Amino acid sequence: MLNAFGRFARSSAAALLLLATGTVAVEAQTLDAVLKRGKILVGVNIASPPFGTTDARMEPDGYDVDIARMLAKDLGVQLEIVSVTNENRIPTLLTGKADVIAATLQITPERAKSVLFTSPYGMHQSMVIGPPELKVASLADLAGKRVGVSRGSAYANILAQANIPGMQLVQFADDSANLNALVAGQVDAAGTVSYLAAELKKRYPEKGFEQKVKLTDNVYAMGVRRGDLDFQRWVNTFLFVNILNGKIGQTYEKWMGDSWKTLPPF
Amino acid sequence: MRSFGPNEMVYIILALRWTVLLATCALAGGVVFGALLTATGLARHAVARSGVTIFVQFVQGTPLLILLLLAYFGLSAIGLELGALLSSALALTLYAGAYFSTIWRGAIRAVGSGQWEGATALGLNRWLSFRLVIFPQALRMALAPTCGFTVQLIKNTSLAALVGFVELTRAGQIVSNATFQPLLAFGVVAAAYFVMCLPFTLLSEWLEHRHAHP
Numbered sequence: 001m002l003n004a005f006g007r008f009a010r011s012s013a014a015a016l017l018l019l020a021t022g023t024v025a026v027e028a029q030t031l032d033a034v035l036k037r038g039k040i041l042v043g044v045n046i047a048s049p050p051f052g053t054t055d056a057r058m059e060p061d062g063y064d065v066d067i068a069r070m071l072a073k074d075l076g077v078q079l080e081i082v083s084v085t086n087e088n089r090i091p092t093l094l095t096g097k098a099d100v101i102a103a104t105l106q107i108t109p110e111r112a113k114s115v116l117f118t119s120p121y122g123m124h125q126s127m128v129i130g131p132p133e134l135k136v137a138s139l140a141d142l143a144g145k146r147v148g149v150s151r152g153s154a155y156a157n158i159l160a161q162a163n164i165p166g167m168q169l170v171q172f173a174d175d176s177a178n179l180n181a182l183v184a185g186q187v188d189a190a191g192t193v194s195y196l197a198a199e200l201k202k203r204y205p206e207k208g209f210e211q212k213v214k215l216t217d218n219v220y221a222m223g224v225r226r227g228d229l230d231f232q233r234w235v236n237t238f239l240f241v242n243i244l245n246g247k248i249g250q251t252y253e254k255w256m257g258d259s260w261k262t263l264p265p266f
Numbered sequence: 267m268r269s270f271g272p273n274e275m276v277y278i279i280l281a282l283r284w285t286v287l288l289a290t291c292a293l294a295g296g297v298v299f300g301a302l303l304t305a306t307g308l309a310r311h312a313v314a315r316s317g318v319t320i321f322v323q324f325v326q327g328t329p330l331l332i333l334l335l336l337a338y339f340g341l342s343a344i345g346l347e348l349g350a351l352l353s354s355a356l357a358l359t360l361y362a363g364a365y366f367s368t369i370w371r372g373a374i375r376a377v378g379s380g381q382w383e384g385a386t387a388l389g390l391n392r393w394l395s396f397r398l399v400i401f402p403q404a405l406r407m408a409l410a411p412t413c414g415f416t417v418q419l420i421k422n423t424s425l426a427a428l429v430g431f432v433e434l435t436r437a438g439q440i441v442s443n444a445t446f447q448p449l450l451a452f453g454v455v456a457a458a459y460f461v462m463c464l465p466f467t468l469l470s471e472w473l474e475h476r477h478a479h480p
Contacts, residue, residue: 047443176445
């Protein structure tokens with residue numbers, strides 16, 4: 001028993017250490033491994049429409065899922081969608097539970113320390129929205145306000161690092177909770193992204209929610225493990241070809257209800 | 267974006283099977299592991315006893331969420347690849363085992379030492395004393411808290427949603443995000459947990475009542 005406990009304690013400590021430092025052993029030959037396996041594991045957050053959601057038969061669907069389908073088709077392998085959350089998408093990739101993550105992953109220098117970004121495959125704007133009576137014209141005006149965000153999102157980080165005195169950042173588990181808190185008046189304003197702000201306007205026209213402050217352009221990409229350059233090159237090639245032939249643009253327009261714009265070079 | 271309809275309802279109800287499976291695995295694993303810990307914890311061997319104590323303290327002093335994350339990410343980091351279901355079941359087994367063993371050891375200790383002495387005086391050995399004299403009395407005391415903890419265990423399977431395992435709670439999150447109607451989605455989820463836990467709550471109450479008035 002003591003032995004078993006010792007083993008458990010040792011492996012727990014080792015695991016904690018690995019998680020803390022993020023120095024998980026990287027399997028460098030992901031491309032070969034995927035081809036040999038005949039199946040690619042793509043991490044998608046299926047609770048994050050329109051990127052990942054479920055269709056009428058409650059099967060995974062959405063922009064990220066469509067991209068994953070095209071990716072698997074071009075690679076000539078089967079697709080397995082690995083369900084991830086915003087918090088665990090990077091650990092899921094780093095521990096090898098997914099070969100690549102397509103999970104609303106905005107490109108940031110901070111994240112680039114732990115994942116290797118592919119070329120981008122879409123962009124939108126992040127912003128702070130609120131009711132018409134809220135007088136906010138710049139980030140500084142958010143002082144003393146309660147601002148909701150979806151935990152783990154890029155705009156949550158921007159707001160947290162903005163150092164606005166007296167602003168209370170309220171972290172919600174997901175977009176639905178965040179925006180419903182705004183509708184219910186539990187927060188004064190909410191950070192969100194353009195397509196969700198548009199959806200909210202459609203749902204609650206009487207509330208008159210409007211954009212208060214634009215935060216940034218969110219350009220998102222897939223992520224592979226650091227050092228996995230060979231596989232990253234393949235994913236980039238896939239993106240290059242399918243952006244050029246218009247397939248990715250069509251899929252984007254189908255899901256985002258917005259016209260495809262040429263992405264900035266990355 | 268859709269609104270909450272029959273499909274969404276069915277999706278949540280169907281996700282119930284994963285919660286039931288996870289709870290069943292955790293309960294079965296926890297009972298076996300808990301019995302093992304209880305037996306070791308009552309052994310004459312001092313090192314074995316303190317080993318159990320350290321383990322139980324470790325598990326009880328660690329949030330279940332951390333155990334789940336350790337089992338899911340930690341084990342795969344050291345090369346042991348378990349899926350979301352298996353690793354969650356493993357973490358919940360360790361968790362349930364530690365708590366069950368505390369409940370059961372307490373129940374066995376609560377049977378007075380006079381009972382052991384009496385059994386020995388009748389010429390019974392240690393195992394027979396336990397089986398024929400101590401166990402039936404301890405069982406009566408342990409049943410109600412065991413049922414009570416089972417209810418907690420069922421509800422705590424919801425934490426597996428955090429490693430992306432699509433059980434009842436995660437299904438509710440997915441539907442809530444697809445429909446933007448969290449009240450309805452989580453209302454159905456809450457009702458499902460309630461229906462699942464109610465029999466155990468009633469059983470626990472009934473056992474407690476029966477114990478109070480033998």
